[in-house]
Amino acid sequence: MMPGPTYVYACPDCQYRVTKRSLASGNTFGATHYSDMRVDAPMMPSYPRITKCERCECTFWLDETTQVEGAIMPQIAHFYDDDFTPSEVKNPAFGDQLELDPAKELDREDIKDALFMNVQRDDDDERYLRYRLLWAYHKQLEDGTLTREVLNEDLDYLENIDAILNLIKEDENGHLFRAELNRFAGRFERSLELLEPTLNDPLWGVISKKMKELSEAGNREVFVLDVP
Ligand SMILES: [Zn+2]
Known part of the structure; x- marks a missing residue:
């Protein structure tokens, strides 16, 4: 470095x-x-x-x-x-x-405020903020300052997921992430539907199958990828 x-x-x-x-x-x-x-x-x-x-x-x-x-x-x-x-x-x-x-990173509430005030100048800015908002929630789950029960009821969390899905809808290689976002949102059927074409992919099949397993179990947690 x-x-x-x-x-x-x-x-x-x-x-x-x-x-x-x-x-x-x-x-x-x-x-x-x-x-x-x-x-x-x-x-x-x-x-x-x-x-x-x-x-x-x-x-x-x-x-x-x-x-x-x-x-x-x-x-x-x-x-x-x-x-x-x-x-x-x-x-x-x-x-x-x-x-x-x-300069300090924005925290979860700061990011929400920034999006509300429309500080994003283009899709790239919006992606930056919305990905960080998603990660802020997930990091809080990890460090225990947020519980799964509370998160599942958080409408801002779901709204952010929908906004990301909208931002990446044209992305050619976004299948797995789209499936994950739907799984995080608790939409397991949709997640499984999106995973179907990638299950036998030589590169991503293993990860895809793991996502399928979690969806079938009704699990909404983030996991660590074993990147090929
Ligand atoms: Zn100032």
């Missing part, structure tokens, strides 16, 4: 600045793939694409539209740089702040 520069972003409303690291290169070695499309890759950390301002609570995208000119290089670069002097720490990108904190 090779870290890239750390960039600075300014809240468009109040100019409060935050940082976000970047990755020069990474890989998915040792990654855990989940059936809800989540990937935990220790060699490829992901950094937030959107955040909420800690000063004014405005939600903004961390991209070229909010990036401040000038970047903070990784500490390691300073370490090997003979010309580095401490005065360079006062980077103009800091604005009036002495220190910058890393």
Whole structure:
């Protein structure tokens, strides 16, 4: 894993600045793939694409539209740089702040608010937010801050699943994920229907059969994929 520069972003409303690291290169070695499309890759950390301002609570995208000119290089670069002097720490990108904190990921309620306020500019933004909302629910199940009983009654959870299904309806390779989304929603018949053509697929058959098993058992849980 090779870290890239750390960039600075300014809240468009109040100019409060935050940082976000970047990755020069990474890989998915040792990654855990989940059936809800989540990937935990220790060699490829992901950094937030959107955040909420800690000063004014405005939600903004961390991209070229909010990036401040000038970047903070990784500490390691300073370490090997003979010309580095401490005065360079006062980077103009800091604005009036002495220190910058890393931009925080949105939590579940923040993501719901962001979608409600229509911060998404295109389908890609919406996918980003809706996948993260789905994962936020599932991570809460994992860490025990949400129970299956409560989740099954959560209409926002179902509405988000339907919105994702709508977003991926044109995706050619989305069969298995569509089946999973229906299983998460408790629509087991639909899930089995979608899985049928993939059960004997040389590459995905094993995973598909596992999904079928879970659907037949009325199980709505996410599982870890044994990726071929
Ligand atoms: Zn702000």
